[in-house]
Amino acid sequence: MIRFEQVSVTYEGTAEPALHGVDLAVPEGELCLLVGPSGVGKSTLLGTVSGLVPHFTGGILHGRVTVAGRDTRTHKPRELADVVGTVGQDPLAHFVTDTVEDELAYGMESIGLAPDVMRRRVEETLDLLGLAALRDRPIATLSGGQQQRVAIGSVLTPHPRVLVLDEPTSALDPGAAEEVLAVLQRLVHDLGTTVLMAEHRLERVVQYADRVLLLPAPGAPPLLGDPAEVMGFSPVHPPVVALGKLARWSPLPLTVRDARRRAGPLRERLGTVTDAPQQAASPEPAPSPQRAAQADRLTVRRGRAEVLRGIGLTVRSGEAVALMGRNGAGKSTLLNTLVGMHEPAAGSVRLGPLGGTAVVPHRTRPAELLHHIGLVPQEPRDLLYADTVGAECEAADTDADAAPGTCRALVTRLLPDVPDATHPRDLSEGQRLALALAVVLTAAPPLLLLDEPTRGLDYAAKARLVGILRELAGSGHAIILATHDVELAAELAHRVVIMAEGEIVADGPASEVVTASPAFAPQTAKILAPHRWLTVPQIRAALTARDATAEPTPPASEVTE
Structure with missing residues (x-):
């Protein structure tokens, strides 16, 4: 279905090619997962399939890419639209209409489908992606995750033979991501659709892949093979694979279920390790009692709708708090209110320590506010x-x-x-x-806010980010991150706050909140339950400490009956 013949891409002003020596084929009716560190050319490779490279991005394309027999060098993206559906990393760049239903219909209008066919397919897609309640909503009012689902739906309605997806679950909550991946699996298995997908959150998708295409380094030739085999030497891999390597399981597991079946001996070894502070999500000292920010009975309205209702939240210096919840729960609105972008309809927001001069965000000049609080948006x-x-x-x-x-x-x-x-x-x-x-x-800033900070980051980049944020927390900075990345919350957060429908429904230590919720538990916690281990580095450190203090086995000659 997709054929690469000695494909290389070089952009203007660069000495080295962004993509080099790609010579392989992706068969019809397979889900092929494209993996590799950030910056190795994954988006470029996807762009060559849709025709965006080089017709839209520029650069020089060497070799040939064919999709369903069409040469992308001679067919522009609009001439491939009936066979290739593409969703990039940024859904906002994808939209051409104002409302959800219009966006789902636009692609079909462009290729001249009959109105009755368009109506049926719109309804099918609304149901498949859980968008029926949003059909009349302006796209600009949707959350980032809702916009991502609309973008995916808009390329599904023309029923393309090939889907090219760049980070399709990056902005989705765990439940919505599972729904989207289930839809993709149905398209592959039932309709024979070919899916080529790049994704950094491998813990979500690797078990669905028929093949994995690895780009190991910039300019290096790709490797295509069985998922378990490729994960064995891939520089990027999910926690379940990292745990399998630590435990020396062969073949490596790709799913929580497979890992749990083999984890009995590991659970027994860990059972001898007393529950202790080393199992906490973050190894830094406990947060100080000094307040960094406080929301008291906070209510925020958009038009007549209350998007935040009675929020009470206190964050202290040195504390890392993960805001979690389904798309549209109000996480981004809460961050934007803390940074002064929304004026409360009721209640209050204060920055700074108790007893000091309180800072009211929406009444403070931006030039002054950036020294109190900083926001990294989606x-x-x-x-x-x-x-x-x-x-x-x-x-x-x-x-x-x-x-x-x-x-x-x-x-x-x-x-x-x-x-x-x-x-x-x-x-x-x-x-x-x-x-x-x-x-x-x-x-x-003493208080740092991050909205989906790991979107588009590979595991190495995420580790560097976690290292920097831990240093900031250790030096007294407070951190609030709105995230769907359960592995990030397990690595970094002292507390997890779960939101739903504009309200806080859970607030507590990370190890307690995430392990009590199947939706928000990291892979390691699911595999080793009922033990409250959250990450593979915690387990490695605990086993190393256990083995170092274990009594050595005496030689056979010294063993008496």
């Missing part, structure tokens, strides 16, 4: 306006009154090997997010 481009990475760093230093080079040092930690001359638009979604985070961190 769309990092909202913070980026310069022509180069270097110019962004210089502007951030100036705005924050920081020493020259402060922002650049943060960028270097988060984005190794990204030159100053690179334009932000040429960065991947994950790289732009890391740049926006560095811009916000330049002012060293």
